[in-house]
Amino acid sequence: MNIALLIVDIQNDYFEGGRMTLEGALQASLNAKKILDEFRKKDFPVIYIRHIATRADATFFLPETKGSEIHENVDPIENEKIIIKHFPNSFRETELLDYLLNKEISDLVICGMMTHMCVDATVRAAKDFGFNCALISDACATKQLEIKGKVVKANDVHNAFLSALNGFYAKVIKTKEFILL
Numbered sequence: 628m629n630i631a632l633l634i635v636d637i638q639n640d641y642f643e644g645g646r647m648t649l650e651g652a653l654q655a656s657l658n659a660k661k662i663l664d665e666f667r668k669k670d671f672p673v674i675y676i677r678h679i680a681t682r683a684d685a686t687f688f689l690p691e692t693k694g695s696e697i698h699e700n701v702d703p704i705e706n707e708k709i710i711i712k713h714f715p716n717s718f719r720e721t722e723l724l725d726y727l728l729n730k731e732i733s734d735l736v737i738c739g740m741m742t743h744m745c746v747d748a749t750v751r752a753a754k755d756f757g758f759n760c761a762l763i764s765d766a767c768a769t770k771q772l773e774i775k776g777k778v779v780k781a782n783d784v785h786n787a788f789l790s791a792l793n794g795f796y797a798k799v800i801k802t803k804e805f806i807l808l
Contacts, residue, residue, distance in 0.1 A: 631672040631732045634659060635717055635739025635749055637701050638677065640694035641768065646687035649740055649768040650781035656700040658766035658802040659738040663701055665806055672730060673707040676717045678745065716748040724756060734759045736805065737797070738766030742785045750797050760797035763805055764789050 637656050640646045649655075666673050679695055680688040688695045703709055712721045727735075735758050739746050746767050753760050769788070771781045779787075793799040 629730065629732045630734040630736065631674055631727065631730065632662060632666045633674050633676065633717070633735050633737045633739075633749070633753075634663065634697075634701055635676045635737065636678045636688075636741070636745050637675075637698050637739055638688060638694065639696050639698055640687040640692075641740045642698060645694050646689075647770070649770050651768040651785075652740065653700075655738070655740065655766050655768040656698055658763065660700050661802050662736060662738060662763055662766055662805060666736075667704075672732065673703070674723070674726070675701075675703050675707065675709045676721075676723070676739070676745075676749070677709055677711050679711055679713060681713045714748075715745045716752050717745065718749070718752045718756065727758070732758070734761070736761045736763065738763040740768050742767045742769035743772065743788045744769075747788050747792065750792050754796045761805065762789070762792060762797040762799045763802055764799050765801045 637659055641649045641652045675697055678688045679690050710721050710723050718724050735753055737750055737760055750760055750762055769781050769785045772779045772784050789799050
């Protein structure tokens, strides 16, 4: 088993004062840091996914802004891979798949933001490409959504997407459970 940590879009715009604040972003980033520390201690590969907006109507993750930078709680260090993406799916039109295959990675531990968008799209794609995935539930964050005038609370959005991914697409676990493995 060759394992890697995939940190998806833990970027400044998702935090207080950013252009797309998520509920629970700070706590999720602190949990992601705990997972990151474990990977660094074991000298396992760490891969950061950084979303840079290219759509003309984009309102966050704008190129060359502080908001698009990786948050300080999970700052990359030398030799940790950063992959730029422009779509929710971290594999779409990026080097991620080739990078993982070249490193002979079979297992991914995934955390990041937004649970209902980029995390979901990335986990599903990873499974479709044959990777075994563990998704760290409390190292992810999202926001409330609305459909046809009905507001769905962020916690409900988060839990709905995690429950849909759990089992077939990923083993959904908490930070403490992962660290004890």
